[in-house]
Amino acid sequence: MPRGNLDKTKILEAAAALANEISVKKLSLKQLAQKLNIQPPSLYNHVQSLDHLRLDLAAYGWDQAGARIAEALIGVSGDEAIRRACSVFYEYAEENPGVFEAMAYYNRENRTAGGEPDRLTGILYRLCRARDIAETDAVHVLRIFRSYIEGFALLTRHGVFPADETARESFFYGVEFLIAGIRQLERGGAGLPMRGGTNDG
Amino acid sequence: MPRGNLDKTKILEAAAALANEISVKKLSLKQLAQKLNIQPPSLYNHVQSLDHLRLDLAAYGWDQAGARIAEALIGVSGDEAIRRACSVFYEYAEENPGVFEAMAYYNRENRTAGGEPDRLTGILYRLCRARDIAETDAVHVLRIFRSYIEGFALLTRHGVFPADETARESFFYGVEFLIAGIRQLERGGAGLPMRGGTNDG
DNA sequence: TGACAAAACTAATCTGATTAGTTATTATAT
């Protein structure tokens, strides 16, 4: 394979760095090529299009964040595991704003082509299964957590919440809200006071 | 004012419709002009740039959603008010996918230039104050709800969650989680089991 | 009626993605 200087990984790393500097929105093949010391058209040997690159960047981010979370969960369990996972994701998003935006904007099904959940989802699933939660409730719990965490990170990114300590505090406050919710779901727990009927009136 | 055919509102309405059809990302001045039966450069008489248009569209969306929520809350209080507000927002996002994306992507501080909270935030504040929640907790609660709701809507939009009834179920499940959390915050309530120390270890 | 201002138009410019066609490099098989 000639000209082995560059490969997909190096390109994604450069794209990630660039996105973190100037945001995904402004990520351009022109600047990326410049950063890699090649001409823009050369990128097409590695990438289908700018849009695909953004998708690839999102996948790259999920892999990275997933790996960090997996690592952080080694030997931890229960509520503490949940806190850790949330905390690590939060920090990942903070440290990699551009990549995180790609993850949020170019989100897709959290399943592989085969239909199995992706790695991170699998990890979180196991976290749920370790508790005494019904299978169908676990699906809800995962969606709720993911919504909350990505939503919070996004709003922080966009300057809706101030980038100060109170925001961090709010975030972990919310995590405790959700943990409290989970506890009430556990079989044998007090039970969550769900309403029976419609949700719209 | 000559050629009074067009004004900012009509342009925003057209932009909203277009964004809902083809997504904000693909929203272009070219297509917008076509839809309005004018030439693209003419739009600059009403709009600073494509990017500003997207910002304006986001503001337009918040106004609209805020108005719907305010209307839905007339004469309702307590938990039911929270459920209503969440439900209405969820439906607005569902019905206006493009505008909602603009709202999510082009989010800004939820305060006006003057420093007062915007209308919707004010409404939700009052909802909190009606409960026996400390002022500083109310800030957290608002951030948590907003994160959850926007996050959920975004992930649904992006096809991460299936567009079926189970997603809707998950959403309202999460709302109950959060309402349960609020209850525990109320002075005189059981209290939320918060951890004291660090969040990262 | 005539002058002004707003809003639209056409023509032109610029930027950046993408395509076409060519050249250089290197792994591999002879």
Next chain:
DNA sequence: ATATAATAACTAATCAGATTAGTTTTGTCA
């Protein structure tokens, strides 16, 4: 060692769409 084939880079060209410049049209109001 060397020829071959595949890969990756290059240059030149095209295209699309935003934006700017300069002009014309049209409605308002003195």
